[in-house]
Amino acid sequence: MPVVNIKVERLKRLVPGVKVNKVLNAMPFVALDIEGIDNNIIRVEYNPNRPDFSSDYGIVRALRGLLGIETGAPKFKLAGKSGLEIEVDQAVKRIRPYVAGLVARNGKLNDETIKQLISMQEDLHNGLGRRRKKASIGIHNLDGIKFPVTYKTVSGDYTFEPLGESSNQSIDRILKESETGKQYGRILKGLGRYPVIVDSAGATISFPPIINGNVTKVDKNCRNLFVEVTATDQKAAEDALAIIAVTLYDAGFEIRTVTIDSGKKVETPHMKPKVISADIGYVNSILGMAFDAKQAIDYLKKSRLDAKASGKKIICTVPRYRIDINHPIDIAEEVAIGYGIFNLEPTFPASPTAGQKNLLSTYFCAIREALTGLGMIEALSFSLTSREVQYNAFGITGKDALAVDGSKSLEHEILRDSLIPALLQSLSRNVHEEYPQRLFEIGKTFHTNGALTERWNVVGVITHVHARYTEIRSVMQALIKSCFGRDAITKAAQNTMFMEGRSAEIVIDGMLMGTIGEVTPLALENFKLRMPVAAFEIDLSHIIKDK
Incomplete structure (x- = not known):
């Protein structure tokens, strides 16, 4: 199970006015497990079906709702188009066909925020990205890039300066000798051509899914970021980018879209929420409760969702980053979480029964x-x-x-x-x-x-x-x-x-x-x-x- 490390002082700052013990006691009721606390660092384990919990920002987002500090769908607004473009060469279609991106401007980074972003990136790689095979993420210093950038393929003797190195290396050498090349090179084995993202000045930004270029290295002095996701699965790319977008927004950045030109121009990220309806009777039958629509809506808002009543139905607006919510049964679960699972009382069945193996x-x-x-x-x-x-x-x-x-x-x-x-x-x-x-x-x-x-x-x-x-x-x-x-x-x-x-x-x-x-x-x-x-x-x- 993936684990997020949260500093106690940072938790106090992100959830102000609430005692740390109260915050810790609330964690199990949003499906978080506390593995331990060492040297003022809380190790929090989360279920892989909640990839938005891959950073402390995502965890705090849910806790603020359950604790009643901030309810309803989290505030998020795209600042508009960046005017920047990723041009897609048709040759990548048979190798790693999908790419998406965003621009994050006017933010501030510190060492701990960078650690959280790197941890989130790796958790998304391992979960949504299926160990980078399905999707991989590159986070770059925007100010070091000349747009438009091109997503294309190159041969194994193509050279660039990989992240953390001081000289150019060929792709073949990176795959054979670097740590990430040895670990993830199997994804590109036998292809002959390899995907890269290069800017209009010829600088190599990324060699996905292996390693970034050194030219766009991120440090705490960065104020503007460019994020790209390449994938073999379009939904995985869009889901990962949505989670990154809302996390960077919570970190204080303004988020702008990037144009993807693969023959047809589209803007990413796609942040439109989805709408799911659930009958209040269905929700009550699942939970064994007798909530009215207003109560259920209040509990959904504590789960950081928006909702309204329409007759006997609840119309729920689900933020784009909540990729785990897809069915009315998920709405029932969110009602239970908002109500407080600790408030649910177990009851004995009216008559004892025993099951039989199929x-x-x-x-x-x-x-x-x-x-x-x-x-x-x-x-x-x-x-x-x-x-x-x-x-x-x-x-x-x-x-x-x-x-x-x-x-x-x-x-x-x-x-x-x-x-x-x-x-x-x-x-x-x-x-x-x-x-x-x-x-x-x-x-x-x-x-x-x-x-x-x-x-x-x-x-x-x-x-x-x-x-x-x-x-x-x-x-x-x-x-x-x-x-x-x-x-x-x-x-x-x-x-x-x-x-x-x-x-x-x-x-x-x-x-x-x-x-x-x-x-x-x-x-x-x-x-x-x-x-x-x-x-x-x-x-x-x-x-x-x-x-």
């Missing part, structure tokens, strides 16, 4: 136990994936793929119709680990054969220097026998994921239930796997239904 869960537990006993480790992957992983790596067209309409992320374009690619991707991330490696997963796949269907599949993969068809077949047959008391037979058949002559269909009680085989050399090469891989995949739908 039938599917019973089968899945048996499958997990069997495969774990066979020396395999369970993996979990997302249902949304990319065409590159699901199809292109195997030389498959995937013309019938279930595509996401208007996907903003290259990694989440389609719904998977097989679990095998996801496990091969997991193996590719663990090529430096000890062999043999044995993984399995139980998950949903999605198919369209006239009508959309969802199926539960189980997949197993084995990789080591001698991984073969016979080994994976024995694992599969042992699984079916131990969990379902049936015999699984294999019939030779060709499958595009497997080598010709080394693949088969899995047949149980005369029905085709899955596929098995040795993964093709093409797929091994595309996933950068160093050892042979054997795999099976079984559709559990019919076998569980028959049981």
Whole structure:
């Protein structure tokens, strides 16, 4: 869990007129945990679903509401357009296609504020940014930049002076020798061209997602800042920038938009609040309370939201930085927080009842136990994936793929119709680990054969220097026998994921239930796997239904 360090003296200044103990006692009721207090520094742990808590400004913003010091949506106003522009070269579209930015002017920095900004930046990198792969942030001294700036790609021999260095270094050298290059270079591995942001004077501002240029180094003498976010996911970029914008506003800066020119000109950041309505009866049913609309609105304002009544509904205006609020259930939670979770009284149910495990869960537990006993480790992957992983790596067209309409992320374009690619991707991330490696997963796949269907599949993969068809077949047959008391037979058949002559269909009680085989050399090469891989995949739908 991420942690923010807050100096006691700074907390007193940000929450004036309230005793420190009272502020500390309020923290758990906005989902904050106090890890400890050492040398007048409070270590506060927060849930990753609240990235706006990644700085002391965000934490204080929530506490001021709960303590009744300042209620309703926090004051925030864009000061207008900066007149500055980021020009986007089309070459970045296939590497890191999205960029957003803002300008923060006429503020004052001190050492502690800079520490808070750096801590916020890294927490956003690790959370929203998925360790910089999905999004990364650069904070720069605006006064050292000649606009317009250009977001483009360069070759590995391109040189610039990276942050903290005194001489130019090539991108190849930075990736191989610098600490951040070693840590995050995997994101750009194998691309050949690399993203950079350069100004109109030719100075390199940033090499995302690795390191900033030294020319825009931030120190406590800076009064004007330029913030850029590059990403593979547009929403992640916009969410991160919104949180940074409101934080810098709270720190005393005026925030102005930056024009992004990628063929179509847009202004960022987008700070328009979203509106969510919730029925007061629904809120009360969730909380077990009997609030009227006025009470609920007062409690929402203590949670730093704006709200009004419309008949039996509450119309809630959610500030742009509150990316965790998306549904009426979230509104109910905010009402509870504003009311004071400490005021909610637990009650015993009218009659004692006992739950029962879902039938599917019973089968899945048996499958997990069997495969774990066979020396395999369970993996979990997302249902949304990319065409590159699901199809292109195997030389498959995937013309019938279930595509996401208007996907903003290259990694989440389609719904998977097989679990095998996801496990091969997991193996590719663990090529430096000890062999043999044995993984399995139980998950949903999605198919369209006239009508959309969802199926539960189980997949197993084995990789080591001698991984073969016979080994994976024995694992599969042992699984079916131990969990379902049936015999699984294999019939030779060709499958595009497997080598010709080394693949088969899995047949149980005369029905085709899955596929098995040795993964093709093409797929091994595309996933950068160093050892042979054997795999099976079984559709559990019919076998569980028959049981």
